[in-house]
Amino acid sequence: MVITSLSPSGEPLHSQIENLNFKELPPLFENKAIERSVAPDFLSTIFQYLIHNKKRAEYIDPKRPELGVLVYWRTLAEWATKIYDYVNSSGQLGTILTIFELTNLDESAYPEELRNIEYNVLVRAIKNVLMKQGKAQILMSEDGTQIGGVKIV
Incomplete structure (x- = not known):
């Protein structure tokens, strides 16, 4: 199971596993069998x-830490490599792709590890790695609040 973001109290916010019911999961920072849990101060220290x-x-938003934390099972550079490798191997270099096409395709050739990637992780891998390497360009939506498309070059 890959949980990619947590609330400040340690509750899962997003997973790459589609339709995962977080309520059915045992608490991540609590062990009911021995009646122990991580204190909020210690959880903050862990984060x-x-x-x-x-x-x-x-932080999902450094200005608003109460929104939660993105957990990087892979570094942003590793995510960027996975994204670039997929686009390159599928012959789509230079093509404008939507965020949906980079996260939710159901095709058998689409890498499982990229399916349902957390939007914020995808955006940071593109902006903080691929764009800085000169390997990506982004097109913003009409209202300028979200990425409308990505061109990997």
Whole structure:
């Protein structure tokens, strides 16, 4: 199971597994069998360690940490490589692709590891890695709030 974002209290917010019922999952930071759970201060320390020391997490919105934390099972560079490799191997370099096409395709040739990738992780991999490497361009939606398309070059 790949959970890609957590609330500040440690509840799952997003998973790449479609239709996963979070209510059926055992609490991540609680063990009812021994009646123990992680204190909120310690959970905050865990998140801070993942964010600042390991670079394996980021706030969804650094200005609003109450929105939760993105958990990087792969680094942004690793995600960027997966995205680039898929677009290259499928012969779509230079083609404008939608976010849907990069996350939700149901085709058998589409890599399982990219299906349902968290929007914020995808955007950060594109903006923070591929664009800086000169391998991607983005087209914003008409209202300028979301990415309308991505061109991997």
